[in-house]
Amino acid sequence: MSMIWLSFVFTGMLSLIITSNASVIVPLMIESVEDTVVISFHLLVMMVFWLGFMKIAESAGLLAALTYMLRRPLKWLFPEVTPENPAYGYLASNITFNLLGLGNAATPLGLKAMQLMHAFNGNNERPSKSMLTLIVLNTSSLALYPTSIIALRTAAHSSMPSRIIVAVILTSAITTIVAVGFVKIYTKSHCGDR
Amino acid sequence: MAALGEYILPIIILLITATAFVKRLPAIDLFIEGATEAIKCMSMLFIRLLALVFSVKLLLNAHIFHVLSDKIAMIGKGAIPAELWPLILLRPVSGAASLAVTEEIYQLYGPDTAVGLMASVIQGSTDTTLYIVTVYFGAIGIKRTKEALSIGLAADFIGIITAVLVAKWFFF
Known part of the structure; x- marks a missing residue:
């Protein structure tokens, strides 16, 4: 950087x-x-409300329930984070919010997950594999319904704003898979099985 | 579906508060405990974001992207429409600037033309990598961003090629 x-x-x-x-x-x-x-300011607004509500959700056991539903993909994506780690709940909610197209609300949860994984990694200067995976999941912006681009096309008087949905989802999905693959290959060749 | 989307946030918060009710949790204390962390996080982030915004602003002011994209467009003639290069180069660097370029493409060529559709897929299926790496690592104070940046930018590159191929295969 x-x-x-x-x-x-x-x-x-x-x-x-x-x-x-x-x-x-x-x-x-x-x-x-x-x-x-x-x-x-926008980021702070999202962080204040979502970190606040998620703390309640965490105590209420809702994050644990979400984690349980997503346990298989989480295990595959973040192998060195154990299910007991509180980061799991925030990872699960970050992914869910992103898929729902709530990218703004997803960011604070991703940051919180990052913080917890960083502590788990012994506050190491070098980011762990799971931390890199979380970043590429967020840069490849996979969503089940690409809200913002459809809004943009509608504003530009497109005759069919939603025509690109399948193409966008397909592209995002391919990019996400490739990016996660990059992380797996990169960490394998540079840091062994860490 | 767009209208339905607006209901997702209140529904999630409703669900959280309902569970807190049933379990008789000290909800306001928990909320404040979580929300306080936001302030701490922001105090670490602000200056990092400022540094990024400043450098991107300088670069945009230099109009280097238009010069670069003209050059690249000459090399990559035929494969990718020349009009898309400014968007491709800007997408990982600046969210606001790439949004402006997409809007410009819509205005000049229309959102339903070949170029407009490709621009839509590129804009919709990738994100501002520099910003995301800055925020995610800045919030915890990690300075070593080499791996994340190189993987993120490589993924963007693949993403753009995929976007063009998918758009070509899909719409024509």
């Missing part, structure tokens, strides 16, 4: 200087903070 960040900032600065546009740098900085406040 450090290299990517450096090259972005470097390229940006270089182009500002070449195009003699140096005066936009301060407005860009101000805009960055404004945008980050907006993004963080």
